[in-house]
Each structure stands twice: as structure tokens, then as C-alpha cells.
Amino acid sequence: MTLEELEQIARSVQQENARYDYEVNVCMDLACASQGAGALRDALVQSAEASGKKVLVRKTGCMGPCSSGPLVRVDPDETFYHRVQAGDAPAIVSSLGKEPVAALQCDLSEHFEKQVRVVLENAGKIDPEKIDDYIACDGYKALMTALVEMTPSGVIHRITESGLRGRGGGGYPTGLKWSTVAKASGEVKYVVCNGDEGDPGAFMDRSVMEGDPHRVIEGMAIAAYAVGAAKGYIYVRAEYPVAVSRLTTALREARRRGLLGNGIGGTTFDFDVEIRLGAGAFVCGEETALLASIEGKRGTPKPRPPYPAVSGLWGKPTLINNVETYANVAPIVRNGGKWFFNMGSERSKGTKVFALTGRIRNTGLIEVPLGIKLSEIIEVIGGGVPGGHELKAIQTGGPSGGCIPARMLDLGVSYDALMAAGSIMGSGGMIVMDDTSCMVNVARFFVEFCMTESCGKCIPCRAGTAQMYTLLTRICTGEAELADLEMLEELCDTVRSTSLCGLGQTAPNPVLSTLKYFRNEYIDHIQHKRCPAGVCHMNVAAAKSEEVPA
Amino acid sequence: MRKNGFARHALIETLHTVQSSFGYLDDKAIKFVAQSLRVPLSQAYGVATFYHYFSLKPPGRHTVTICAGTACYIKGADRLIAVAEERLGVKPGQTTKDGNISLMTARCVGACSRAPVALCDGDVSGELGAAQLLEQLERWEVQ
Numbered sequence: 084m085t086l087e088e089l090e091q092i093a094r095s096v097q098q099e100n101a102r103y104d105y106e107v108n109v110c111m112d113l114a115c116a117s118q119g120a121g122a123l124r125d126a127l128v129q130s131a132e133a134s135g136k137k138v139l140v141r142k143t144g145c146m147g148p149c150s151s152g153p154l155v156r157v158d159p160d161e162t163f164y165h166r167v168q169a170g171d172a173p174a175i176v177s178s179l180g181k182e183p184v185a186a187l188q189c190d191l192s193e194h195f196e197k198q199v200r201v202v203l204e205n206a207g208k209i210d211p212e213k214i215d216d217y218i219a220c221d222g223y224k225a226l227m228t229a230l231v232e233m234t235p236s237g238v239i240h241r242i243t244e245s246g247l248r249g250r251g252g253g254g255y256p257t258g259l260k261w262s263t264v265a266k267a268s269g270e271v272k273y274v275v276c277n278g279d280e281g282d283p284g285a286f287m288d289r290s291v292m293e294g295d296p297h298r299v300i301e302g303m304a305i306a307a308y309a310v311g312a313a314k315g316y317i318y319v320r321a322e323y324p325v326a327v328s329r330l331t332t333a334l335r336e337a338r339r340r341g342l343l344g345n346g347i348g349g350t351t352f353d354f355d356v357e358i359r360l361g362a363g364a365f366v367c368g369e370e371t372a373l374l375a376s377i378e379g380k381r382g383t384p385k386p387r388p389p390y391p392a393v394s395g396l397w398g399k400p401t402l403i404n405n406v407e408t409y410a411n412v413a414p415i416v417r418n419g420g421k422w423f424f425n426m427g428s429e430r431s432k433g434t435k436v437f438a439l440t441g442r443i444r445n446t447g448l449i450e451v452p453l454g455i456k457l458s459e460i461i462e463v464i465g466g467g468v469p470g471g472h473e474l475k476a477i478q479t480g481g482p483s484g485g486c487i488p489a490r491m492l493d494l495g496v497s498y499d500a501l502m503a504a505g506s507i508m509g510s511g512g513m514i515v516m517d518d519t520s521c522m523v524n525v526a527r528f529f530v531e532f533c534m535t536e537s538c539g540k541c542i543p544c545r546a547g548t549a550q551m552y553t554l555l556t557r558i559c560t561g562e563a564e565l566a567d568l569e570m571l572e573e574l575c576d577t578v579r580s581t582s583l584c585g586l587g588q589t590a591p592n593p594v595l596s597t598l599k600y601f602r603n604e605y606i607d608h609i610q611h612k613r614c615p616a617g618v619c620h621m622n623v624a625a626a627k628s629e630e631v632p633a
Numbered sequence: 634m635r636k637n638g639f640a641r642h643a644l645i646e647t648l649h650t651v652q653s654s655f656g657y658l659d660d661k662a663i664k665f666v667a668q669s670l671r672v673p674l675s676q677a678y679g680v681a682t683f684y685h686y687f688s689l690k691p692p693g694r695h696t697v698t699i700c701a702g703t704a705c706y707i708k709g710a711d712r713l714i715a716v717a718e719e720r721l722g723v724k725p726g727q728t729t730k731d732g733n734i735s736l737m738t739a740r741c742v743g744a745c746s747r748a749p750v751a752l753c754d755g756d757v758s759g760e761l762g763a764a765q766l767l768e769q770l771e772r773w774e775v776q
Contacts, residue, residue: 113742113743113744113757114744114746114747114759116757117744117747117756117757117758117759118747118759149746149747150746150747152747280743281740281741282741283701283702283703283704283705283706283740283741284702284703284704284741284745285741285743285745286741286743286744286745286746289743321649321686322686322739322740322741322742322743323743359645359646360645360646360649361684361686362645362648362649362684362685362686362687363684363685363686363687363740364683364684364685365740376645377642378642379641379642379643379644379645379646379672379680380644380676380680381679381680381683382683382684438745438746439746440703440704440707440745440746440748441703441704441707441708441748442707442708446704446745446746446747446748447746448746478703481703512703512704512745514703514704514707514745516707520707525707528703528706529703532740536740538683
């Protein structure tokens with residue numbers, strides 16, 4: 084495969100597509116598929132055939148606004164239809180070339196206006212099971228350019244120049260990580276893709292792996308060339324069977340096209356990728372635990388250093404990046420580091436994909452330039468809180484993150500600003516809470532999560548999270564005293580500073596951030612035996628004994 | 634096992650294959666896998682019990698998995714779990730006495746935009762109400 088051959092494939096796809104007058108794209112992502120997108124697609128194919136019009140019906144990955152699903156986009160007019168059912172297919176097909184079907188049409192211009200699509204540039208435009216569709220959108224061009232025209236250090240320089248930081252949550256500069264692995268001594272090196280999206284409430288990586296799998300593979304191949312690796316692993320949650328099957332298809336197609344394997348692009352570069360399945364352990368998102376899991380062991384973390392960049396998989400230097408980080412690589416190589424550097428805020432460059440969920444009108448997948456204000460995400464893109472309820476908090480970073488109160492909506496979304504506000508960027512879950520959520524109960528929910536997901540290797544995390552859970556449960560049932568609050572804070576401090584890995588070190592975050600911003604709710608529970616949101620069931624006996632002083 | 638060249642590090646992959654064929658991992662299967670891959674039985678058993686995805690008990694004829702991820706929790710998954718517990722008389726992770734329905738919870742199935750979500754025999758139902766969930770359970774009970 085050479086650059087010319089890639090262009091030839093792209094041209095033939097474009098010629099093939101030019102035979103059709105209309106393209107009807109049907110979103111087949113989990114949210115739309117669970118509302119009948121499969122039957123809708125079949126009905127559209129049937130109607131298109133019966134009409135005699137030249138219509139291409141394409142199944143695509145996630146288009147973004149999941150709450151409007153099943154979604155259909157008709158090109159070239161870019162007309163969006165929402166909540167489409169199989170019965171609507173004939174109407175849509177017969178409207179082609181005429182006025183759009185007004186009853187189904189939806190205006191998403193406001194939703195998309197503030198968004199910038201880099202990682203999701205192909206989402207909703209290509210068939211994820213067709214490599215040629217990806218190639219037609221400049222796919223694998225970056226890999227070929229890197230192999231033929233750039234040196235490995237040139238690639239690393241470009242990534243460093245872009246200012247890309249790890250999208251898994253930590254925000255470590257990607258260029259620095261790559262150059263560490265490149266400099267590490269040893270013949271055998273590995274690149275690993277972390278697709279163990281364990282954060283509850285986040286599905287960005289799933290959508291990328293399902294909707295545009297080749298983008299991840301291309302990013303990994305470029306990384307392998309840059310650091311000098313010949314073998315890669317993608318670690319995917321077993322809970323994502325569709326992602327696994329799409330990636331398997333993509334790897335097979337890439338091998339068939341000579342984009343993986345020996346002597347890629349007529350050069351001496353060899354690279355192949357294997358899929359490894361997770362098995363439902365949140366701690367495996369931690370890099371050393373993930374490596375243990377790839378080696379077929381229990382996913383327990385190891386103390387660092389040595390970092391995986393020096394001694395990782397089977398003791399060899401290993402580069403680990405998140406799905407979204409790899410998905411950013413090809414566009415950066417293609418468009419240059421400066422192009423990426425010019426997007427985003429001062430110390431957080433580029434864009435970030437978020438899974439916007441919870442009590443918000445437009446739930447779904449969004450991609451925004453970093454530095455964007457929270458208020459723009461919530462009010463403009465998200466359409467605000469429905470049902471006349473009042474926004475209370477926004478949770479980011481999953482169980483390692485925190486809750487940002489509604490009064491801080493002016494906050495610009497960046498690694499540093501979120502950290503300063505007591506939360507973290509995390510992998511990209513953004514859960515909106517309104518006045519029906521009790522913040523003490525939310526903290527308890529996350530601590531319970533960390534307690535059950537703790538691998539049990541180190542005591543602060545194993546025992547500390549259990550004690551935190553007990554204290555929070557006492558508060559939620561109205562059995563706690565003010566002294567318990569002090570104990571809780573002390574415990575948080577201990578767990579945070581003495582746990583072995585990120586899971587334990589960040590487990591207190593949801594408690595600390597809710598204590599910081601919603602302390603009055605804790606006090607209400609403890610002193611007045613009252614849950615302001617009406618979520619917690621107070622133990623009546625405990626409440627009474629408090630009222631009558633002995 | 635042959636596909637992975639009987640490699641020891643393919644233990645998790647192999648256990649996945651066994652579970653997807655038989656529905657769960659019993660002692661016999663774990664012993665067989667450990668022997669074939671030449672890994673200590675303690676490691677094979679350790680791995681099988683460490684990961685939530687592996688089940689050492691046979692599942693019921695039908696399985697309802699209620700997502701307990703954050704978005705689902707915010708939108709009332711705990712109520713769905715309570716309703717299912719009451720109806721089936723079992724706790725999450727258990728199967729009804731007649732072996733008909735297993736009640737499970739999941740950490741997150743990644744369909745957060747349609748929370749609260751449940752998987753009924755693997756099919757995703759979103760924006761699920763208690764009444765709809767009970768209807769589904771009733772259909773299974775009649776069968």
C-alpha cells in the first residue's frame with residue numbers, strides 16, 4: 084500500500100458514491116439501535132429500492148444527540164430527522180428531492196454550533212465496518228506520510244508541538260510519554276491502547292471504537308513507528324461486545340489492505356495489533372493493573388516507578404495511551420502540530436469528547452474545544468435542565484472526580500481549572516444533577532463503587548473506602564453526629580495520601596468536593612435529620628432520640 | 634486455546650471463551666483450563682474470582698441486568714432494582730429458585746444517554762420505568 088494507492092481507493096469510493104443522488108445515514112449506535120434503528124435501516128433500504136431513486140442507505144456510528152434517536156441524516160442537504168421509526172421510511176424516501184418531512188425534521192444547528200469535531204470528524208459519516216469509507220476520509224494517509232516522509236523523532240516532535248495531553252484523565256503530555264518510550268533501551272517494545280472505559284456514566288471510547296475503529300488503529304500504528312514497537316494490544320471491556328466485533332473486523336480489513344503486518348507501505352516497518360478483553364474490573368483502567376490483566380493475571384496495580392515506559396508489559400518498555408488520545412494522533416500528523424495547538428485554552432490544547440448525561444435535555448456525545456465555559460455546554464449544547472427543575476451540580480471524572488456546583492458555571496473546561504475546582508477532567512463523563520439529587524447520597528454512591536472495585540492489595544484503599552462508606556451510610560440514615568464528619572475528613576486525607584494507585588488516591592474526591600460545596604446538605608442530614616432532596620430515608624428512631632434530649 | 638497457541642497469558646481470553654460457551658465457569662472447566670495452559674490452579678481460580686464478569690454459578694433461563702452506572706443512578710436505577718428484587722424475591726447476583734430469572738446489576742453498559750437502562754437477555758431497554766420492567770418479568774414468568 085502506498086499513498087497513491089490510498090488515493091486511488093479514495094477516488095473509487097467517491098466515484099461509487101457519486102452514482103447516488105442521495106445519502107441516507109442511519110445512526111446505529113447503542114442508543115439508537117435500542118430504539119429500533121435496525122428495523123428502520125431495513126425499511127429505508129426497501130423503500131429506496133421500491134422508489135427507483137438512486138439512494139445510498141448507510142449505517143453509521145454515533146451522531147451525537149442520542150436523546151433524539153433514532154437519528155437519520157440525509158445528505159447532501161444535511162437534513163436531520165429525529166425519533167424516526169421504520170414506518171416513517173417511505174415518507175423520508177419519497178421526500179428526497181422535494182421538501183423535507185416537516186413532522187420528523189429537527190434543527191440541531193444550535194447543538195452543533197459550539198462543537199468542534201476532530202476525534203468525531205467521521206462519526207455519523209462513514210460505515211465503521213468498511214475500511215474504504217475511512218480511507219475516503221483521508222484515513223491512513225497520516226500513517227503513510229509518517230512512514231514515508233517523517234522520521235520517528237519527527238513524529239514525536241509533531242505530537243509534542245501539538246500540546247496533546249492524555250485523554251484518559253491524567254492529562255500527562257503525550258509527546259513526553261512517547262519520547263520516554265522511544266528513548267528506553269530494549270529491542271522489544273509494545274504499544275497498548277486503554278479501552279477499559281470503566282467510569283460509570285461515560286461512553287466516549289465505546290462510541291469511538293464502534294463508530295471509527297480504524298482511527299484508533301492508525302493512531303496506534305503511528306505511535307508504534309514513533310517509539311519503535313512492532314506489537315500492539317487494544318484492551319477493551321468485555322461489556323462492549325459491539326466494539327470488540329467492530330475492532331476485529333477493522334483489524335482484519337487493515338491486514339488485508341497491507342496497513343498492518345510486515346513491511347507496511349513498502350517500508351521495513353512491521354506492526355500488528357491484538358485485542359485483549361477486560362472482564363469487569365474498574366481498577367484495570369490503571370496502567371499497571373491493565374498490563375497485569377493483559378498478561379493474564381489478576382488486575383492489581385504495582386508501585387511506580389518503574390513506569391511502564393521503562394518496564395511495562397513482560398518487563399519491556401510499553402507505551403499506554405487512551406482510545407481518545409490515539410484518535411487524535413492521525414489528524415495531528417495530517418494537519419500539523421500548530422493546527423492542534425491553536426485550538427483550546429492556554430494549557431489544555433485541542434478538543435475533548437464528553438458524554439453528556441443525567442438531568443439534561445440533550446443527552447449524548449459532544450466534542451468541544453477545551454476552555455469552553457460549562458454554561459455553554461449545559462445551556463446551549465445540552466439545552467438546559469428539563470421539567471422546570473433547577474441545576475444543582477455537574478459531576479466530571481467519574482468516581483475519581485468531583486461535583487462542580489451550579490454557581491461555578493462560568494468555569495472554563497480545562498485540566499487545570501477542573502483540578503482547581505476539586506474535580507478532574509477524567510475520561511469525559513459529564514453527569515448533570517438537579518435538585519432531585521442528594522449530594523451526600525451521590526458521594527456515598529461513588530464511595531460504594533470504589534469500595535467494591537478496590538482490588539484489595541493496599542490497606543488504605545481496601546479498608547479506608549469501607550470505613551468511608553459506613554460513615555456516609557450513617558449520615559444518610561440520620562444516625563451520624565457532627566464528630567463523624569471530622570472523622571470522615573481525616574479518613575479522606577489518609578486514603579488520599581497513602582493509597583498505592585490512582586483508584587485509592589482519588590476515591591475521596593467525590594466526598595471532598597461535595598463537602599466543599601454542599602456542606603450544608605451534610606449538616607442537614609446530621610443535625611436536622613433531613614434530606615433536602617428527599618432521597619435518603621431517615622431512620623426514624625434515631626431522629627426521635629435526637630429530638631428529645633436525655 | 635489453540636488459537637492463542639496455548640499461551641499462559643491467554644488465560645483471561647480462554648475463560649471468556651468457556652463462559653460464552655457454557656454460560657458460567659464451574660470447577661471442572663477452571664481445572665481443565667489451568668491444566669491445559671500450564672498455569673497454577675490458584676492463579677486460574679484467582680483470576681476467575683477477581684473479575685466481576687466471570688460467573689461461577691449457572692445463570693437462569695433469562696437474565697435481567699439493571700445498569701447501576703452514575704447516569705442510571707441519577708435517573709432512578711435504585712428504584713428499578715428494588716422493584717425487581719421485590720418481584721423476584723432475590724438479591725442482585727442471584728437466580729430465582731426455579732432457575733428461571735437471574736437478577737444482575739452492571740457497573741455501566743455505556744448507554745448512559747438513555748438512562749435508566751436494563752439489559753433483558755442482552756437487549757438494551759432505555760428510559761425504563763418500573764411498570765415496563767415488571768411487564769417484562771411477567772412475560773418471562775408466564776413462559
